[in-house]
Amino acid sequence: MKLIIAKSAGFCFGVKRAINKAFEVAKTDSSVFTLGPIIHNPQVIEALSARGVGVADSIADLKRANAKKVIIRTHGISLEDISRLKQEGFEVADLTCPYVKKAQHYAKLLKEEGYQVVILGDIEHPEVIGLKSYAGKNAWVVKDAEGLPREVKSKVGLIVQTTQPVEALKKLISKVVEQTRQMKVYNTICSSTALKLKETEEVAKGADVMLVVGGRNSANTTQLARLCEHLAVPVHHIETAAELRLDWFGGVRKIGLTAGASTPDWIIEEVIKVLKDMGGCKDNGN
Ligand code: SF4
Known part of the structure; x- marks a missing residue:
């Protein structure tokens, strides 16, 4: 089986920037929380949580948790929430995508x-x-x-x-x-979204089956899966390699792979590794 991987699969510029900074903040500060999940990927949220960065759903939750530093996620927050955070005296790390x-x-x-x-x-x-x-x-x-x-x-x-x-x-x-x-x-x-859609379409057109990797709660990952469906290519939306099933690939010669802007490299690499172990997949070197 041949594996065709979309070049832009995975983190976009804004997410890469935010996640790198969030891990830096986790090293230097304590009582750090993001207001809402920093990105729509449960595995990244878990990795940050293991380094002490919690998720609060509201400003009231931040107060209950005695948060000191609040990370604003890539999607940004409302003007009202920004002024409330300031009024309440939280330190703010604004990682809204430019x-x-x-x-x-x-x-x-x-x-x-x-x-x-x-x-x-x-x-x-x-x-x-x-x-x-x-x-x-x-x-x-x-x-x-x-x-x-x-x-x-x-x-x-x-x-x-x-x-x-x-x-x-x-x-x-x-x-x-x-x-x-x-x-x-x-x-x-954002040009990254348009590029991802274009490359996914190109890969899907040459594939017998598509794998779309990323959070089920991620809008752009879901959009990639919908695009493949629209192109009438069989598609499986998975969050991790653990969901891969051998019976998806019976009679398949070319597997296409793409991933949303909030999917980290480590998850994509694991999927590629498991695919290779399953069926001797050779990737296209991208
Ligand atoms: S706008 Fe969204 S998709 Fe585009 S670079 Fe920023 S975080 Fe990524």
């Missing part, structure tokens, strides 16, 4: 310039909750073009959750243009 910061900046700018801000994204995702706080209480969050309210506005400004597909933005732009005379678009989609 691309998310840029989207937050544009959300604020559009609001200040009097645009009806529209955020394309998942209303329950922490990044979008944070973005909405910058865009103001009147901002609209839409999950797709069909979700756009029918109201006509004189000025509409668009920003996008960093992990959204560009096709969704294109559809939204075509819809918004029918409802306003002035439109400003900040394409805040």
